[in-house]
Amino acid sequence: MAMDALLVTSCLVVVAAVAAPGASAAPRAFFVFGDSLVDNGNNNYLMTTARADAPPYGIDFPTHMPTGRFSNGLNIPDIISEHLGSEPALPYLSPYLRGDKLLVGANFASAGVGILNDTGIQFVNIIRIGQQLENFQEYQQKLAAFVGEDAAAQVVNNALVLITLGGNDFVNNYYLLPFSVRSRQFAIQDYVPYLISEYRKILTRLYELGARRVVVTGTGMIGCVPAELAMHSVDGECARDLTVAADLFNPQLVRMLAGLNAEIGSDVFIAANTNRASFDFMFNPQDYGFVTSKVACCGQGPYNGIGLCTPASNVCPNRDVYAYWDAFHPTERANRIIVGQFMHGSTDHISPMNISTILAMDNSRG
Ligand SMILES: *[C@@H]1O[C@H](CO)[C@@H](O)[C@H](O)[C@H]1NC(C)=O
Numbered sequence: 001m002a003m004d005a006l007l008v009t010s011c012l013v014v015v016a017a018v019a020a021p022g023a024s025a026a027p028r029a030f031f032v033f034g035d036s037l038v039d040n041g042n043n044n045y046l047m048t049t050a051r052a053d054a055p056p057y058g059i060d061f062p063t064h065m066p067t068g069r070f071s072n073g074l075n076i077p078d079i080i081s082e083h084l085g086s087e088p089a090l091p092y093l094s095p096y097l098r099g100d101k102l103l104v105g106a107n108f109a110s111a112g113v114g115i116l117n118d119t120g121i122q123f124v125n126i127i128r129i130g131q132q133l134e135n136f137q138e139y140q141q142k143l144a145a146f147v148g149e150d151a152a153a154q155v156v157n158n159a160l161v162l163i164t165l166g167g168n169d170f171v172n173n174y175y176l177l178p179f180s181v182r183s184r185q186f187a188i189q190d191y192v193p194y195l196i197s198e199y200r201k202i203l204t205r206l207y208e209l210g211a212r213r214v215v216v217t218g219t220g221m222i223g224c225v226p227a228e229l230a231m232h233s234v235d236g237e238c239a240r241d242l243t244v245a246a247d248l249f250n251p252q253l254v255r256m257l258a259g260l261n262a263e264i265g266s267d268v269f270i271a272a273n274t275n276r277a278s279f280d281f282m283f284n285p286q287d288y289g290f291v292t293s294k295v296a297c298c299g300q301g302p303y304n305g306i307g308l309c310t311p312a313s314n315v316c317p318n319r320d321v322y323a324y325w326d327a328f329h330p331t332e333r334a335n336r337i338i339v340g341q342f343m344h345g346s347t348d349h350i351s352p353m354n355i356s357t358i359l360a361m362d363n364s365r366g
């Protein structure tokens, strides 16, 4: 049945190319799902404590204003949009997401969420991944009302999709508190396969909803972020528990994606190794023009890793020489390096192929 759906999709693409030769010139739509690494403002519309809508967030954004992005400037989806030749996809909750803007795509992500429903409960109101997928369905109805059912299905099938989940299932769930409920329920060796099996259901649903090119990021080096160095590191070494967790999670994620692709019979899911991408600049920051990959630009306490980035925090004068903007999130400059590796990297960084290869392949097919 999955095969049938795929065949129908490729036929649609061919028909469209014949009927409207100019159509391939329009940038493809871009859809984003996941957590704070990719949220570009949905949480601004919610009563939640997981937010980035006060200065100094956005200090290097084109408007120099906070937008809800957890960055000094652009985040990972913004930079991917640049490569697609598009403006950033609007947050799904933005009132400006209507008419022509629907064709650019949409960003459904919400800071604080994880693979599991109970991840991030301390942030009160966040858009859990199940709801993000329901919002994607609702978006498709709006798009169909604007361009018609067939054209809407084609926009979705041709889109690039990015999903970033998993970090919070460790940081804001299993390891949130010593002896957390989860860590008493599961040994880490059993928790990771459970996460992977739940993630598989989420990705299967995304496929059912029409996604055909989905970049799935692994967790970054969650044990090495300034917050963990400040709270759990003795001597500046990465926090051990979280490093072990990421080392278990990432390879199992890659295997699960390969399994899904084999079942579907097509390279729908692309594994992006954020761990490897951040590994490069974590251990050789100078090679990338960073003075530090340990101290956050904005924050307070050791490594500027304690508490939140607020108007009262220390802020470094030059964000381009820091890998971390706040205690958990990269600077725009680090995001550019990560996206550069997704676009052009070898299979160490992204497999089975990089995004520039995907774009070239799909464009020549269309
Ligand atoms: C999370 O919630 C959704 C409905 O909101 C449900 O379908 C799903 O099974 C839940 N996941 C888990 C692991 O309980």
Ligand SMILES: *[C@@H]1O[C@H](CO)[C@@H](O)[C@H](O)[C@H]1NC(C)=O
Residues within 6 Å of the ligand: 343, 344, 345, 346, 347, 353, 354, 356, 357
């Ligand atoms: C990745 O992309 C570049 C083009 O930017 C290409 O030359 C290269 O061969 C690709 N690498 C792999 C492993 O696909």
